[in-house]
Amino acid sequence: MVYFVGAGAGDPELLTIKGKRLIDQADVIIYAGSLVNPAVLQDVKPDCRIYDSAGMTLEEVLAVMEQAEQEGKTTVRVHTGDPSLYGAIREQIDALDERGISHAVVPGVSSFLAAAAALEKEYTLPDVTQTVILTRMEGRTAVPAAEQIESLAKHQATMILFLSVGQIEELVRRLCTSYPADTPAAVVYKASWPEQKIVTGTLETIVEKVKAAGITKTALVAVGRFLGDAYTLSRLYDKTFTHGYRQGSEA
Numbered sequence: 654m655v656y657f658v659g660a661g662a663g664d665p666e667l668l669t670i671k672g673k674r675l676i677d678q679a680d681v682i683i684y685a686g687s688l689v690n691p692a693v694l695q696d697v698k699p700d701c702r703i704y705d706s707a708g709m710t711l712e713e714v715l716a717v718m719e720q721a722e723q724e725g726k727t728t729v730r731v732h733t734g735d736p737s738l739y740g741a742i743r744e745q746i747d748a749l750d751e752r753g754i755s756h757a758v759v760p761g762v763s764s765f766l767a768a769a770a771a772l773e774k775e776y777t778l779p780d781v782t783q784t785v786i787l788t789r790m791e792g793r794t795a796v797p798a799a800e801q802i803e804s805l806a807k808h809q810a811t812m813i814l815f816l817s818v819g820q821i822e823e824l825v826r827r828l829c830t831s832y833p834a835d836t837p838a839a840v841v842y843k844a845s846w847p848e849q850k851i852v853t854g855t856l857e858t859i860v861e862k863v864k865a866a867g868i869t870k871t872a873l874v875a876v877g878r879f880l881g882d883a884y885t886l887s888r889l890y891d892k893t894f895t896h897g898y899r900q901g902s903e904a
């Protein structure tokens with residue numbers, strides 16, 4: 654059996670109870686050493702075999718899983734944040750299916766959620782935006798033509814950019830084709846890690862501030878009016894708005 658476990662954004666206390674139990678009981682662990690906090694592995698079994706996938710190919714990862722399966726052992730594949738985002742789990746799952754090896758996925762706290770927590774902001778503010786776009790700019794990996802930054806920017810929704818802080822200058826230039834230059838922006842480096850850094854500004858100022866902070870990787874870029882101070886109060890807690898769980902005190 655192979656479990657894909659989301660390790661959360663960094664803080665080992667952000668592991669789910671289920672993820673923690675599976676890691677602590679694993680016979681074999683394969684983790685992405687470049688991004689997963691080694692502290693999430695602090696309570697593994699003494700005889701647990703641990704592999705860092707950073708220097709491994711897909712074939713090598715699969716060979717470790719296959720070997721473990723033949724020995725009747727449980728493998729936990731640890732991914733940073735939640736495995737459903739830029740986790741490359743699909744190709745692993747399909748390969749396990751071909752080999753008849755069973756698998757399950759345990760979700761994790763994605764870095765985009767840890768970043769919102771670090772900022773203490775709500776991505777979906779009433780009358781500001783009700784949509785969150787999670788994306789990346791193309792780098793060595795392509796992005797489909799229909800999802801270019803310029804087309805996504807047209808919505809002026811909350812946008813969270815993974816894997817793109819290294820090209821922030823180009824990114825901001827492309828965002829500014831639709832977002833006004835005074836749109837608030839934030840960069841969160843290593844959300845939930847002890848080294849966490851937050852840089853805030855506007856699309857006009859953020860590039861300089863990020864460069865001054867020396868942030869070139871392991872950060873998210875967040876853009877949108879959700880970072881501003883204008884919004885309307887939520888109807889969920891409005892005393893004139895009734896819903897299934899609460900009768901209004903006014904008509």
Ligand code: SAH
Pocket residue numbers: 662663688732733734735736737738739740762763764765767768814815816817841842843844845846870871872873
């Ligand atoms: N599956 C992961 C994303 C993996 S892609 C998740 O759900 O978070 C790797 C990118 O995620 C990094 O380049 C960076 O943009 C972002 N990232 C991962 N961990 C982060 C963290 N703790 N703080 C800020 N960004 C992070």
